[in-house]
Every structure is written in C-alpha cells, then in structure tokens.
Amino acid sequence: VGDDDAGRFLHSIASGESLDLAGIHISPDEPTGRALIVVDHLGENSIIVVPGSNAACPPATNIGPSDVVLAQLEIPISAVTNSFIAAREAGAMTILNPAPAAELSAELLSLCDIVIPNEHEIELLGGVSRLQEAGVKTVIVTKGAAGIDIYHEGVREQLPSFRVTPVDTTGAGDAFCGALAASLAAGHELNDACLRALAGGALATTTHGAVPSLPSQDEIESLIAASS
Missing domain, CATH: 3.40.1190.20 (Ribokinase)
Incomplete structure (x- = not known):
C-alpha cells in the first residue's frame, strides 16, 4: 500500500479482522492502488484500475x-x-x-x-x-x-x-x-x-x-x- 490515507484505511480494516499484517509493505513513493467501479441496474460492473503501489509489490x-x-x-x-x-x-x-x-x-x-x-x-x-x-x-x-x-x-x-x-x-x-x-x-x-x-x-x-x-x-x- 502507499503511505497515504487510503493505505492507512485498508490497514485499519485488516487490523479490525485480526489479520497478520507482518507481510504488508508500505511504498513511500507510490499511492495506494485504486479501482473506479461503475455498476449497472443489473448489478454488473465495469472497472478502471489505477495500480499505484501495486506495481511495487515484492x-x-x-x-x-x-x-x-x-x-x-x-x-x-x-x-x-x-x-x-x-x-x-x-x-x-x-x-x-x-x-x-x-x-x-x-x-x-x-x-x-x-x-x-x-x-x-x-x-x-x-x-x-x-x-x-x-x-x-x-x-x-x-x-x-x-x-x-x-x-x-x-x-x-x-x-x-x-x-x-x-x-x-x-x-x-x-x-x-x-x-x-x-x-x-x-x-x-x-x-x-x-x-x-x-x-x-x-x-x-x-x-x-x-x-x-x-x-x-x-x-x-x-x-x-x-x-x-
């Protein structure tokens, strides 16, 4: 994840589920990856992904x-x-x-x-x-x-x-x-x-x-x- 609000938000969600977060890497240079999702009236979706820190995942x-x-x-x-x-x-x-x-x-x-x-x-x-x-x-x-x-x-x-x-x-x-x-x-x-x-x-x-x-x-x- 990135060193930003989105990364901290995801970290807090995972912490709340009592997950082991020892393997999480924080990228100081890239923002947390995001997905922009549009859902139609039938519940089907279209997604645009901005990878961000995903590209730095080791x-x-x-x-x-x-x-x-x-x-x-x-x-x-x-x-x-x-x-x-x-x-x-x-x-x-x-x-x-x-x-x-x-x-x-x-x-x-x-x-x-x-x-x-x-x-x-x-x-x-x-x-x-x-x-x-x-x-x-x-x-x-x-x-x-x-x-x-x-x-x-x-x-x-x-x-x-x-x-x-x-x-x-x-x-x-x-x-x-x-x-x-x-x-x-x-x-x-x-x-x-x-x-x-x-x-x-x-x-x-x-x-x-x-x-x-x-x-x-x-x-x-x-x-x-x-x-x-």
Whole structure:
C-alpha cells in the first residue's frame, strides 16, 4: 500500500479482522492502488484500475509448507512467479486468479497447483487443455450465476451457484478465490472448498461495494446450511 490515507484505511480494516499484517509493505513513493467501479441496474460492473503501489509489490517470503499462496495479476507477474517459486520450494499450495486477463508464460503455469479463470480468461489462456499440459493440476472456470466447472485429474465436474438476489457483483471473484484458499488451508477437500467458495462469491453480490461485501466464515456456513 502507499503511505497515504487510503493505505492507512485498508490497514485499519485488516487490523479490525485480526489479520497478520507482518507481510504488508508500505511504498513511500507510490499511492495506494485504486479501482473506479461503475455498476449497472443489473448489478454488473465495469472497472478502471489505477495500480499505484501495486506495481511495487515484492515477492512473498516466509512461506511455510502448510501455507496456501494465492495471487492475481494486479501486481507484477515477476512477483507472482517468484512467490510461486518460493512456495514450491517450501511445499506450499499455489493458486492463481489470472485477472486482469493476460497471457502467461509456461514457467508460471508450471508453478500453479490451481488456476481460477473466468470464461473470458480461459479463452485468452488457450483453453483448459493448454493449462493442464503446462502442469496445472486443477482448473476451476467460474461462470457467474451459472456456477463453476472443475477440471481435476482428468474429470470435469460442474457445481451450481447459490441462488441469491444480486445488487453488485463487485468483489464476487475475490470472495470466491479467498474463500477457496482459506478453506483449502483449513483442510477442506477440493469439492467442499469449492462449495464454500461458491457461497462466498454469491454472498458478495448481495451487498454494495468491494470490501463491505466480503462475507465472514459464519455467513458462508449459514448460506450453505440454509441451501442444503
């Protein structure tokens, strides 16, 4: 984050959630990255991103064997690659959300245990087969209200989304990826983790905003219980 009001605001939110902030880096020269979001009457969004200090994000360090390392592409790809190299050396799991959409090197793909593209991103990446041939163990294609397709060990499985009334889809993908990573780190099996991720993504569409819409673990479990 930058050394500015936006950075301090994000720091205070994370502190309020009792998150370990030891890995946060403060850039003295760049402002905190921002996103300008326009939401239409159906809850769909268009986003303009100003990267700011995201461009100065260094690779992750101090990775343990039981960790799950989750990354996306709003930071330098070199930082993602080096973080995943460190994760592989530590025996940790790696998850990549390839957004914003970009072409990815064979090296980076070979370092990914799980890749989570949407329908547009999987086309740009050359399809599921290309990712699997590059060494990706699991591909999860997100399809919004249509749910997800899971490609794992030669099998494709479809899981439906949870039925909610969306007001703003901003942050739904982030909630999905975060809930998936947290669930896998907690020891949940892949399909159960995907179910929890779907619940997290669905809940994020029911509240306006990005950070305010991110659901808690209790909210995720409540939605799953109510839908079973």
